[in-house]
Amino acid sequence: MIPTVLPTYNRAPLAFVRGEGSWLVADDGRRYLDLGAGIAVNALGHAHPALVQALTDQAAKVWHVSNVYTIPEQQRLADLLVAETFADTVFFTNSGTETAELAIKMARKFHYDNGQPDRVEIIAFEGAFHGRSTGAIAAAGSEKMVKGFGPLMPGFTHLKWADHDAIRAAITDRTCAVMIEPIQGEGGIRTVPDQCLKGLRDLCDATGTLLIFDEVQCGMGRTGRLFAHEWSGITPDIMMVAKGIGGGFPLGAVLATERAAMGMTAGTHGSTYGGNPLGCAVGAKVTEIISDPAFLAEVARKGALFRQGLESLVARHPKVFEGVRGEGLMLGLKCKPAPADLVKAGHGAGVLTVAAADNVLRLLPALNIPDADIAEALSRLDQAASAVGELAA
Numbered sequence: 276m277i278p279t280v281l282p283t284y285n286r287a288p289l290a291f292v293r294g295e296g297s298w299l300v301a302d303d304g305r306r307y308l309d310l311g312a313g314i315a316v317n318a319l320g321h322a323h324p325a326l327v328q329a330l331t332d333q334a335a336k337v338w339h340v341s342n343v344y345t346i347p348e349q350q351r352l353a354d355l356l357v358a359e360t361f362a363d364t365v366f367f368t369n370s371g372t373e374t375a376e377l378a379i380k381m382a383r384k385f386h387y388d389n390g391q392p393d394r395v396e397i398i399a400f401e402g403a404f405h406g407r408s409t410g411a412i413a414a415a416g417s418e419k420m421v422k423g424f425g426p427l428m429p430g431f432t433h434l435k436w437a438d439h440d441a442i443r444a445a446i447t448d449r450t451c452a453v454m455i456e457p458i459q460g461e462g463g464i465r466t467v468p469d470q471c472l473k474g475l476r477d478l479c480d481a482t483g484t485l486l487i488f489d490e491v492q493c494g495m496g497r498t499g500r501l502f503a504h505e506w507s508g509i510t511p512d513i514m515m516v517a518k519g520i521g522g523g524f525p526l527g528a529v530l531a532t533e534r535a536a537m538g539m540t541a542g543t544h545g546s547t548y549g550g551n552p553l554g555c556a557v558g559a560k561v562t563e564i565i566s567d568p569a570f571l572a573e574v575a576r577k578g579a580l581f582r583q584g585l586e587s588l589v590a591r592h593p594k595v596f597e598g599v600r601g602e603g604l605m606l607g608l609k610c611k612p613a614p615a616d617l618v619k620a621g622h623g624a625g626v627l628t629v630a631a632a633d634n635v636l637r638l639l640p641a642l643n644i645p646d647a648d649i650a651e652a653l654s655r656l657d658q659a660a661s662a663v664g665e666l667a668a
């Protein structure tokens with residue numbers, strides 16, 4: 276008999292009843308050190324007092340009004356994001372997938388209104404993940420995601436990951452945009468080199484192609500900058516943001532330049548819940564905390580500390596790990612056995628991690644994880660690796 280919850284996930288038999296910072300407490304009272312953070316969502320850990328305050332204060336005032344009215348909390352968060360980034364304007368969503376939908380629509384509408392209605396093709400990359408809507412799976416294009424769900428939305432070209440010559444060759448007079456994650460998350464913590472992002476910007480400028488960054492996973496402070504592309508010195512035309520921005524409350528945002536957004540006039544897009552007062556009140560608090568340069572410097576320092584510990588972990592377990600990858604607190608361990616084995620052994624050792632493609636185990640802790648918890652994480656990961664290593668031996 277089918278479970279009452281549609282079985283689209285292979286769920287671990289763990290249920291959590293409470294969270295405190297980087298820790299989750301299961302229904303049997305056992306404590307787990309959370310290095311997954313709800314897949315890069317709980318950017319400030321669980322039950323952060325300032326976020327609980329922001330949510331409960333707003334909950335006592337008004338939850339939902341509709342985008343047919345002015346929403347001051349939404350206005351405030353948009354102003355904050357515009358002040359901190361390349362963007363001139365922001366649309367709010369409830370998820371990352373919805374940001375992919377708007378990014379696609381916005382890019383196509385730009386060329387349509389610009390007198391080039393045939394520019395509809397979007398270039399995307401192998402290993403990409405942009406969400407689970409029909410548009411987002413067509414964008415990513417992997418067999419695993421699209422099989423059985425056709426016909427797919429047309430207009431996507433898939434290229435080998437970050438191959439500059441292939442991108443140059445693929446851009447035609449029908450190309451609308453290039454959509455890329457500066458660091459692939461689901462794809463296995465693969466960082467596009469800064470030089471490559473710069474080359475991509477030049478190529479887009481030379482051909483009038485819009486550049487869309489999907490920073491749903493790598494953004495919101497994870498790399499030690501508010502957004503991962505900031506390290507490269509270039510900016511996109513459109514950027515997708517979600518996951519960390521709500522700190523656990525469902526929230527996403529599409530950021531864009533005035534020029535890229537020019538086609539999105541009244542009536543061209545909408546969302547019932549997107550930009551609701553609850554989400555935006557929490558999102559503004561998250562953004563305020565994370566965008567503080569002192570906070571971001573701490574993320575970079577903690578990332579370096581964690582990485583150093585992971586390098587020695589890899590050296591101690593050569594049968595289990597091949598290396599460390601990633602930036603800041605978006606880290607990956609390239610594994611020899613299936614990463615799922617390490618996730619499972621981690622449950623035994625009381626540490627939560629996330630598997631990714633390319634045989635990588637993802638470590639995406641809260642950005643404010645205390646140094647002592649990083650040390651504890653390394654010790655628990657060592658236990659998990661020993662358990663997997665013994666099985667492999």
Ligand SMILES: *Cc1c(COP(=O)(O)O)cnc(C)c1O
Binds near residue numbers: 371
């Ligand atoms: C998670 C993710 C998405 C989809 O976000 P949802 O909130 O699950 O819809 C899109 N892009 C990237 C890079 C992601 O990591």
